[in-house]
Amino acid sequence: MTTSDTSAPAPDAPAPDTDRADEMRERLITRLRAVKALRTEPVVRAVRTVPRHLFAPEFPLGEVYDLTTVLRTRFTDDGAATSSVSATWVQTLMLERAAIRPGMRVLEVGSGGYNAALIAEMVGPTGAVTSIDIDPAVIDRARTHLTRTGYADRVELIVGDAEHGCSDGAPYDRIVVTVAATDLPPAWTRQLVEGGRLVLPLGVRGFQRIYAFTRHGRLLLGETGNHAGFVPMQGLGAPASATVPVTDTVGLTTDADPVPAPENLPGVFALPAHERFTGVRIGGTEPFSTLQMWMATRLPHFATLTGTVDDFPHKPMTRDLTPAMWDGTSLAYLLSPAMPQNPSRCEFVACGHGPGAADMVTLLADHARRWERGHRGGPGPRFLAHPALPPADGVVRTRHTRLLALWDQAEENHGPDWPADPGP
Ligand SMILES: C[S@@+](CC[C@H](N)C(=O)[O-])C[C@H]1O[C@@H](n2cnc3c(N)ncnc32)[C@H](O)[C@@H]1O
Numbered sequence: 001m002t003t004s005d006t007s008a009p010a011p012d013a014p015a016p017d018t019d020r021a022d023e024m025r026e027r028l029i030t031r032l033r034a035v036k037a038l039r040t041e042p043v044v045r046a047v048r049t050v051p052r053h054l055f056a057p058e059f060p061l062g063e064v065y066d067l068t069t070v071l072r073t074r075f076t077d078d079g080a081a082t083s084s085v086s087a088t089w090v091q092t093l094m095l096e097r098a099a100i101r102p103g104m105r106v107l108e109v110g111s112g113g114y115n116a117a118l119i120a121e122m123v124g125p126t127g128a129v130t131s132i133d134i135d136p137a138v139i140d141r142a143r144t145h146l147t148r149t150g151y152a153d154r155v156e157l158i159v160g161d162a163e164h165g166c167s168d169g170a171p172y173d174r175i176v177v178t179v180a181a182t183d184l185p186p187a188w189t190r191q192l193v194e195g196g197r198l199v200l201p202l203g204v205r206g207f208q209r210i211y212a213f214t215r216h217g218r219l220l221l222g223e224t225g226n227h228a229g230f231v232p233m234q235g236l237g238a239p240a241s242a243t244v245p246v247t248d249t250v251g252l253t254t255d256a257d258p259v260p261a262p263e264n265l266p267g268v269f270a271l272p273a274h275e276r277f278t279g280v281r282i283g284g285t286e287p288f289s290t291l292q293m294w295m296a297t298r299l300p301h302f303a304t305l306t307g308t309v310d311d312f313p314h315k316p317m318t319r320d321l322t323p324a325m326w327d328g329t330s331l332a333y334l335l336s337p338a339m340p341q342n343p344s345r346c347e348f349v350a351c352g353h354g355p356g357a358a359d360m361v362t363l364l365a366d367h368a369r370r371w372e373r374g375h376r377g378g379p380g381p382r383f384l385a386h387p388a389l390p391p392a393d394g395v396v397r398t399r400h401t402r403l404l405a406l407w408d409q410a411e412e413n414h415g416p417d418w419p420a421d422p423g424p
Helices: 019-036 041-049 088-098 114-122 136-148 186-190 289-298 356-372 409-413
Strands: 001-003 071-076 083-086 104-111 128-133 155-159 172-177 192-206 207-216 218-228 242-245 252-256 274-283 302-306 320-326 331-335 342-353 382-386 395-397 402-406
Touching: 019 088, 041 088, 041 114, 071 136, 083 155, 088 114, 088 172, 088 192, 088 207, 088 218, 104 114, 114 128, 114 136, 114 155, 128 136, 136 155, 186 192, 192 289, 207 289, 207 382, 274 356, 289 302, 289 320, 289 356, 289 402, 320 356, 331 356, 342 356
Parallel strands: 104 128, 104 172, 128 155, 172 192
Antiparallel strands: 001 071, 071 083, 192 207, 207 218, 218 382, 242 252, 252 302, 274 342, 302 320, 320 331, 331 342, 382 402, 395 402
């Protein structure tokens, strides 16, 4: 894979308007506070102090100081981003979850310069920041910007594959991973101090969210946070998912390890469809990502389907992540068609094809109802990660570890926070 940069700033580019940048940074702080991505004084102080625009000089100030804009800086030949300055709300949210204090030793996985400078502000002169990136050009860029802004002596930059962590600055009080992982390499746990915290965007069976784990011996205990969309990890930790074509336009993706071969699935869509309406209805802006996570952590042979409205018998929840399960010759999945009587709401429906489809759609519909009874409106699961957990319901196996989704008992009684469904 070769990569290329966004256009570098011309050496004689006009000096940025510092007053305007300062004003925009203050406005950004207000917006970050309003969406609760910024809460505590040490993070506010860091955001106020570090001139973000000097780490992304090729972008207009309006994009640099926006809440949600990702500043993509490196691309593959076919245009996929491999490096970026992440959106401001994601960066501050992760730093809030990391709870970095003065004097701490922190490893940042995935460099760029800006986030490392924020961390340097938070750990202060008695702390230490190490930032590792697999791409030497990213490290060069980070070094240029850290030098220009006066942070070069406060951040150790390393080129390497963070699958092995970074032994140079270990052990760490905090590891902040800024690239999407699909696993928890043993080095990350080993290089954390006891009680240390690992904050990362982790894809669990295709659903990427930000987690904050705390180390207890070989065990990591963590909470699920917001949905995230980081670029995928490269190197040894690159995603091990496989996509099997089901039709010309629909693909089935699974990250089970070892990757199973769903034989005979091509052609399954042509078989008669079984359908079961679940009675679970949502509408408006109600999020349903905990339903997807429930399916991902509870269903055997879980996978996701990619496809648009025209490819399925009903509307999918999202284009790329339709929850599905398969058994080699059969396939079932959950769609969300609008209700004819009330098009702003939809009802989940389980559909399936193949000899085992009748049982599979029943199982999918049951799980949708269990989510509604126990977890709708709740925060989603906590996760426990340990390499030697025995296989069990709710245990997701990855190459290096086992992830147990803890859907707390208390949540079983947690009714929806959303207005009752008025029904058809
Ligand atoms: C979203 S960017 C990092 C953003 C950065 N922290 C910032 O503040 O702007 C993700 C980075 O992870 C790097 N990366 C991908 N796989 C990696 C790996 N295995 N080890 C270390 N870095 C990796 C990419 O080269 C990319 O620069």
